[in-house]
Amino acid sequence: MGSIKTKELSKIGYTNDQARSLVINIIAKHFKHHDKKALLQMLIEIKADPGKYLSNSVLGKIAATFLDEPVACHFQTYELLERSGYLKVYGGAGIERSAKQQMEVAMSLPVTVQGALMPDAHTGYGLPIGGVLAADQAVLPFAVGVDIGCRMALTIFDEGESFLKRFSYQIKMALKTYTHFGMEGGLNFPQEHNVLDSPVFQSTDLLKKLQLKAARQLGSSGSGNHFVEFGLIEMREGNALQLPPKKYLALLSHSGSRGLGAAIAEYYTRIAMSTCKLPKSAQQLAWLDLHSEAGQEYWLAMNLAGDYAKACHDRIHANLLKALGLQSLATIENHHNFAWEDTLADGKTVIIHRKGATPAHAGEWGIIPGSMCSAAYLVTGKGAEHSLYSASHGAGRAMSRKKAKENMTVSGMKKILASAGVTLIGGSVEESPVAYKNIETVIAAQHDLVDIQGKFMPAIVRMNKD
Structure with a gap:
């Protein structure tokens, strides 16, 4: 047993990068x-007689690379259409005009099938934050976002408010010791996770160069609105976890794929924008054909970044649980910057991009946080077709970081924290609670999208210091 290297694939005639990546x-x-040995022999047979394997749901994609020349990513110029598909806006009264305009541009792309705008939406790069876009056999790097695989993770413990009060000092020390925030660096002690052994790291030159950095940053968090916090979650009567309806101690984290995801996003956005020529208003929405070499590589790298982001949360939670001697009752987690292959109600297969949106298929778990002083909601999806099976990813910003910095002082933020009974380690005025929309209003605007299972209130929060 063991992974197959690109050199070994070249020796048996797999010289095409698309085929090797696949x-x-x-x-x-x-x-x-x-x-x-058996795998190599099978691959030799696929190359020798690809037609024999075309109907195979798994191996058919490999076989197809030997029947047709890969579709080159040599796009010329594309004109925007009047409107490519149906767009549903949730909580529109609370969404700034510029975010709606960005979404309208995305709806004009020739590859767009359907779109949705979540109630926490605000202006971003390319697709607005809170934008959901279904595309036809194309992936848009800027509709996924720079922080690929940015996600939430919540662990619930069989402890309550008494533990939080009794061991608040130990919790603060654990957060200081076992988390790391910022653009660079990592934890001061080695971290292990099987994601670092993924053969995908050897599939392209870019990923090979990023493997050491990924190892160094494993278990750490980024800057901005990323956080790790302890608080209390009140589970609803009849919740889907079947936990007794009471308050539990919980650990909530928000982070993404660190330098790995950022480098992947930058590299493939550059390729997309240089090969897929669009009018100036839509340049950042350039796409990669999924059948092209670059499209296949991005898809592979994006999924690796998503796995890596999950691994970072795995390590954060494992380290803190061990430090505090806690036992998990349940862990819930979800991506909110990613692209998935999915099927619409009419049976059409599409690529659904969620840039700051939570997957919300029927019964699917998700976490929607507010600010450092307001509730986060544990939810399950209702599978709404018009929302492209999505919900908001948080409260959403009411002010830009620049505006928040201009309108909030450190002393003012400390007063807000004190009145809410929240302890903040690190943090900056850019992430002040007043910079965010009202989470209750945002949740109310998506009653048709999710069912609330629990309500989490933060108590001890760790963030990056400005």
């Missing part, structure tokens, strides 16, 4: 425990 991805997902 093979490494498929083997990692479906054949990681199979014998290497």
Whole structure:
């Protein structure tokens, strides 16, 4: 058993980068425990007689690379359309005009099938934050975002308010010792996770160069609105976790794929914008054809970044649980900067991009945070088709970071924290609670999208210091 290297694939005639990327991805997902010799022999047979394997749901994609030349990503110029698909806006009264305009531009792309705008939406780069876009066999790097795989993770413990009060000092010390925030650096002690052994790191030159940095930053968090916090979650009567309806101690984290995701986003956005020419208003929405070499590579790298972001949360939670001697009752987690292959109600297969939006298929778990002083909601999706099976990813910003800095003082923020009974370690006025929309208003605007299962209130919060 063992992973197959690109050199070994070249030796048996897999000289095309698209084919090699596909093979490494498929083997990692479906054949990681199979014998290497048998796998190489199977790949030789696929190349020799690709038609024989075309109907195979897993191997057919590999076979197809030997029947047709890969579709080159040589886009010329595309004109915007009047409107490419149906757009549903939730909580429109609380969404700034510029974010709606950005979404309208995205709806004019020739590859757009359907769109939705969540009630926490605000202006971003390319697609607005809170924008959801279904595209036809295309992936838009800037509709995924720079922080690929940015996500939430919530662990619930069989402890309550008494633990929080009794051990608040130990919790603060654990947060200071076992978390790291900022653009660079990482934890002062080694972290291990099987994501670092993924063969996908060997699939492209870019990913090979990023593997060491990923190892160094594992278990750490970024800057901005990323956080790790302890608080109390009150579970609703009849919740889907079947936990007794009472208050539990909980750990909530928000972070993404660190330098790995940022480098992937930058690299493939540059390729998309240089090969897919669009009018100036839509330049940042350039896409990669999923059948192109660059499209296949981005998809592979994006999924690796998502796995890595999950690994960072895994380590954050494991480190803090061990430090505080806590046992988990349940862990809920979800991405909110990612793209997924999905099927619409009419049976059409599309790529759904959620840039600051929570997946909300029927029964699917999600976490929607507010600010450092307001509630986060544990929810399950209702599977609403018009929202593209999505919900908001938070309260959303009411002020830009620049405006928040101009309108809030450190002493003013401390008063808000004190009145809410929240302890902040690090943090900056850019993330002041007043910089965010009212989470209750945002949640009320998506009654048709999610069911509330629990309400979390932060108590001890760790963020990056400005």
